[in-house]
Amino acid sequence: MYDCIIVGAGPAGGTAAYHLAKQGHSVLILEKASLPRYRPSGGAVSPAIAQWFDFDLAPTISMKVDRVRYTLKNKDPVEVELETAEPMWMVKRDTLDRFLVQQAQDKGAELRDNTTVTGIEFKGDSWQVNTTGEAVVGRYLIGADGPTGSMAKWLKLKPAKTRLAAALEVPASNPEPAIGFEMGLVKNGFIWSFPKADGYSLGAATMLGGDSKKLPSILTDYAGKIGLDVKAAKSYEHSVTLWNGDRTLHSQNALLAGDAAGVADPFTAEGVRPSIYTGMKAAEAISMALKGQGDALAEYTQVIKDTWGSEMVWAGRLAGAFFRFPGIGYKVGVKQPIATQLMLKILCGENQYSKLVGRATKRLSGGLF
Numbered sequence: 001m002y003d004c005i006i007v008g009a010g011p012a013g014g015t016a017a018y019h020l021a022k023q024g025h026s027v028l029i030l031e032k033a034s035l036p037r038y039r040p041s042g043g044a045v046s047p048a049i050a051q052w053f054d055f056d057l058a059p060t061i062s063m064k065v066d067r068v069r070y071t072l073k074n075k076d077p078v079e080v081e082l083e084t085a086e087p088m089w090m091v092k093r094d095t096l097d098r099f100l101v102q103q104a105q106d107k108g109a110e111l112r113d114n115t116t117v118t119g120i121e122f123k124g125d126s127w128q129v130n131t132t133g134e135a136v137v138g139r140y141l142i143g144a145d146g147p148t149g150s151m152a153k154w155l156k157l158k159p160a161k162t163r164l165a166a167a168l169e170v171p172a173s174n175p176e177p178a179i180g181f182e183m184g185l186v187k188n189g190f191i192w193s194f195p196k197a198d199g200y201s202l203g204a205a206t207m208l209g210g211d212s213k214k215l216p217s218i219l220t221d222y223a224g225k226i227g228l229d230v231k232a233a234k235s236y237e238h239s240v241t242l243w244n245g246d247r248t249l250h251s252q253n254a255l256l257a258g259d260a261a262g263v264a265d266p267f268t269a270e271g272v273r274p275s276i277y278t279g280m281k282a283a284e285a286i287s288m289a290l291k292g293q294g295d296a297l298a299e300y301t302q303v304i305k306d307t308w309g310s311e312m313v314w315a316g317r318l319a320g321a322f323f324r325f326p327g328i329g330y331k332v333g334v335k336q337p338i339a340t341q342l343m344l345k346i347l348c349g350e351n352q353y354s355k356l357v358g359r360a361t362k363r364l365s366g367g368l369f
């Protein structure tokens, strides 16, 4: 009998496992892939995640970047130097995710990869978790099984809404250390380009919904247009779950974290930082529950709503205003140096949407009417 079984070894699961194991609880992580595993993701990660760990994340950073270039339909480039205390981190997700799980293992957590969870059953006071290997039993469960996992459904919680994003990994020697954002080529969304030591991770998503079928070809065209050699590039599609309202994240002896909880930013698609944050908060809640605090799991739902959720309300409003009219957003937002600095500070965890968005939406509607 484990104190907690965690389904999924992404940033949410790895973080939860680390914090629970550090508190001395017995933890089992179940992961269907073989680790380290490739995970389509831009890998742009806010340095703000460092505050939630007591170990150094430097081994996971492929590159640090403090320059951003925006374009509108491949024209009108705007370059911005980041003025944040720490540049943005570019990570490879196979490295970051494996590293977090390894830290958890070093604290005593157990990992079974190549093991798919096939169903769960509550048996009196604990969960039986059925897998492609043997069934295992834990007092508490964390569903950290990503955007298309089944844990939310099995726990009778509302699954997060998913949409498809496209990713393109382009190998390159000496990639330029600059982030690229292209607005206007993807309807209701955008394209990003994040450098790594050995290439670029490009991606495209529609943030307000719409046709995602054309995203892979739009992305490959774009890569060619900005001069990347796409002959050896690899193309992927993967779901994203963008925050679209607060939801109940707890059920009988169980919590959801990360993409399974639908916490990615609806304006930027940033999901690693909120996955790590919710993984840490889920671990805190389960640790309190194991120590006898009866309302600890309900409190987790409330804490995520009051902290991350209250910020995402503003991110959602900004996305609605910006992506419908990217030309105006570009003129009154991107092209204003102060606006981009503030936005980049949000990405680096040094500012909050709630402080910025009232002003920004006024500017956007000022541009409209």
Ligand SMILES: Cc1cc2nc3c(=O)[nH]c(=O)nc-3n(C[C@H](O)[C@H](O)[C@H](O)COP(=O)(O)OP(=O)(O)OC[C@H]3O[C@@H](n4cnc5c(N)ncnc54)[C@H](O)[C@@H]3O)c2cc1C
Pocket: 007, 008, 009, 010, 011, 012, 013, 030, 031, 032, 033, 037, 039, 040, 041, 042, 043, 044, 045, 115, 116, 117, 118, 144, 145, 146, 147, 148, 149, 150, 165, 166, 167, 194, 203, 204, 238, 239, 240, 257, 258, 259, 260, 264, 269, 270, 271, 272, 273, 275
């Ligand atoms: C194309 C793309 C680009 C992105 N770029 C960025 C970016 O640059 N920066 C950023 O912050 N965010 C980005 N995101 C979002 C980010 O990748 C996610 O928010 C983040 O990976 C969520 O982490 P997680 O731990 O919740 O889930 P995941 O990382 O998806 O991990 C879930 C794990 O659960 C496992 N699993 C699923 N079902 C089962 C099962 N039944 N049994 C056992 N294991 C199971 C999966 O194999 C997986 O390893 C991007 C997303 C996409 C699609």
